[in-house]
Amino acid sequence: MTNTLRCVASLVLASAASAALAEFPDRPITLVVPFAAGGPTDKIARDLAEALRKPLGQTIVVDNAIGAGGTIGSAKVARATPDGYTLLVHHIGMATAPALYRKLSYKVPDDFETLGLINEAxxxxxxxxxxxxxxxxxxxxxxxxxxxxxxxxxxxxxxxxxxxxxxxxxxxxxxxxxxxxxxxxxxxxxxxxxxxxxxxxxxxxxxxxxxxxxxxxxxxTSLQRLPLPVLKDTPTLSEVGLKDFNVQVWHGLYAPKGTPAPVLARLNSALRAALNDPELIKREEALGLTVVTDDRLDPASHRKFVEAEKNRWAKVIKDAGEYAD
CATH class of the missing domain: 3.40.190.10 (Periplasmic binding protein-like II)
Structure with missing residues (x-):
């Protein structure tokens, strides 16, 4: 192939790729939940799926890929085609799995693209x-x-x-x-x-x-009391003697490593729009959840947060001596 033909071929491929990215998404997106239907992560994912449908203009299908403490569903997304059509909603277990499981088929966060934190619970x-x-x-x-x-x-x-x-x-x-x-x-x-x-x-x-x-x-387990009517008089553990006790179960959104940057940008923009949806905010607050509005909505900050949480929990798990094979 001559240099001219190579150049033409490269331009055609680049043009086709750009067109595909410009049309993203042009079919339904699968949102993998690594836990059973009806659980808290599943509820959060289904509410998010509905809120994401509006800015993305596509149906979001929830897939409950359960087992092994969330690692089966996570591995499924890590192995998925990195095109933005397979995403993962996972909680704090994303950061604790490396310490809990001696044999993990994926690396955290290396095998994923972080898209932003969703909430804290x-x-x-x-x-x-x-x-x-x-x-x-x-x-x-x-x-x-x-x-x-x-x-x-x-x-x-x-x-x-x-x-x-x-x-x-x-x-x-x-x-x-x-x-x-x-x-x-x-x-x-x-x-x-x-x-x-x-x-x-x-x-x-x-x-x-x-x-x-x-x-x-x-x-x-938060540092502030919860505003829910049934819990407004319930003290924080920090108040009653466990100083600075703060355990928040956070949820984040992920894509497979290697997903094109324009697709990631589109997904992050959609996530930000979804988390500003008044209906989603109302549903989250009714469940005692706080929608994330800080810099952890930024993919880079989300990645740093996961790394910090991974280090934090590794010590707790090591001290407790609790591992899976």
Whole structure:
């Protein structure tokens, strides 16, 4: 092929690529959720999918690719064609997986393009209805007296409730018996039924049970009290003695590594528009969530945040000695 033909071919390919990018998206986008339908991440993803539909002008299809603490769905996106049509919504587990799993088929954040943080979600320490403790002070005394006999449930290795439970035990300088479940629903069912004692669960899941007086409430994990009516009088854990205790379960949006820059820019712009949607904000606030409005909406800042969280949680997980194969 002559130099002239090569030049013409390059121009044709570049023109075709530019046209394809200019038309993005021209078909539905798949939003992978690495957890079961009905859980907090799934609820957040479905609300986001609806809000993204408007600025992108396309249907967003939610795909629940569950298993192994969110790593199966994450791996699916890491291996996907980097064209912007397969995205991932993941929570804090994105940053903790490298420490929890000795054998991980992808690298965090190297195998992903960070698109921006979505929200932050505080958790609530809740207990079975038959617990004699009626305040955090009483709960702390009860835990001190019972030690490892205390059962603390979670939704599985790497789940938000698992990570919050680790931090809670670390702050109390105690070791409880951790009881992992295959999801939030069965863990909550056993907590309500009294088969386990405690759980540190996201407000989005805990609030309905608190409203129904099915569980006892001892404290929220954010530095400020939550404005939700049922929790407005519930103190923060920092207020009641666990100084500076702050565990926020954040969610972020990701694309496969190598997704073209113009597509990433389009997706980031759509995310910003979605997070400014009054309807989305209303839904998030009703669940006790705070929509991110700071510089972590910037892809580079989002990446730095994930790196910092990865380092933070690596120490907590190492100290607890909790790993998966």
């Amino acid at each position: 505080p958790s609530v320490v809740i207990g079975k209805p038959s617990l004699t403790a009626n305040s955090f002070a009483e709960l702390r005394q009860w835990i001190a007296a019972n030690g490892s006999k205390v059962n603390i449930a979670n939704a599985g290795l790497g789940s938000a409730s698992h990570l919050c439970g680790l931090m809670f035990q670390n702050a109390l300088k105690t070791t409880m018996t951790t009881v992992p479940y295959k999801g939030t629903a069965p863990a909550m069912t056993d907590l309500i039924g009294g088969q386990v004692d405690l759980m540190c669960e996201q407000a989005v899941n805990a609030v309905p049970q608190i409203e129904g007086k099915k569980v006892k409430t001892y404290g929220v």
